[in-house]
Amino acid sequence: MSIKKFAYESNHFLEYSDYNSSCSKTLVMLYGTFGTIKQDELANFLKEKNIRLLVISRVGYGNSTYKELANYLDYSKLLIKLLDSLQIENFSLFGISAGALHSYCLETMIKHRVDNIFVYGGMAAINEEEVIKCYGNYEQIKRFYEFFAKQSAEANGEFMFSFYSEIFSEELKNSSRFKDSLANEKKGLGQEVKLQSKTWGFTIKDVEAKVYMYHAKDDMEVPYQGAVETAKLLKNSKLNLVEEGGHFNKSSFFEFSEFISTKI
Template sequence: MARSAPQPMASIGDWHALVTPVLDELGIARYGVWGISAGAPYSYALAALDHDRVDSVAITSGLGYLPDPEILSAYGADSQKAFDMFRTGSVDAVREYWSHTLRAALDRQPPDGEWAQILRDSLANDCAGPAREALLQQRPWGFDLSGVVSPVRMWHSRDDAMVPVATADLTAGWLSHADLTVLAGTDHVPTVGVVRQALDFLAPAPL
């Protein structure tokens, strides 16, 4: 499934229209969402646009709203340079960027390394998936974070080298019911302990 062609989307908010028919078909009346890293905006989209059904939102190492200048300014020069290229470059240029970046990362992995298959999957379809993701992150997301009314619990490392912790603090300030836990001694990938806390938070209350 990771090698399937990505669905065209005009904005991250389109995720709501893609996912909710599946939930309807499955008869899911209430649910919680968990966004990890670049999955955070998609969790926020569901919470804002399907707020009558979303009970809670867990976010670990979550990406912030990159079109906002204050969020963008929290990143280092190299990241800002890449983001600028994503905003202004052609789709082919963005695909080429990810092809070079992901192949270089794959070359550093042993064939059976834990990230090797993920990297190979990301290279499928001429890097259409990573390119679409990079483009959508830079555009207006298609919804307002103030529309997220469900309780949000966020975990973010103070030492996260990929998504600066300052962006999590800013994002928490835009949400009406957010609780941010800043972690020490961890990096971008959530620890087992944080995973357990997120699952406990999302678990439905006993009847």
């Protein structure tokens, strides 16, 4: 693994992991609300498939500096700067959970460079009414997101930390995925949910790349009905809906990764 820093402006940088850089095909991974650029196991798996894996940190995660963003577009602009600096012209995107939304946004800005989008347990298009109504009590969920939109990133981060600390396993809480999400006084984590709650700056209805989605019916984080409705909004999508697996399952994750390797 090669962890590097990309300075996108004075005193501000993103960390990223560049695995298998000599390989001919490139997959850019954007992780979920809790995530890390340390993806050694996936990288080793993809190396055998001749696939370069670029995992890019979220603003304020891990050792990346924190910066307030107006919307999803602001982060995508930073991603484009990094991709340009690495001279990566064409690539596919791998969006995990909330990383799906960042993947959709990036594609709308540089359509000609994105070959395919792969989404595992992807966050649904909750800014669309027909989708958010799939999340149980519509009025309660609506108020929940209104709360995130008004709160500071730091306050949101503390809320997310308290909530998930009660349900995450000790193994996960000791992982890089959890620790890297809590950096910068949890402001990166808090900003992530704030971006979901504010005006996005783009619509997934404008995504033109082929989107391959994988979702489990027993996913307790993102109701599968939301994934179904999101797939309908995308212009060119294929949803693989399975019965079991929850929001993340290692076995299904690598099965989907195997599928990805056949499509890029």
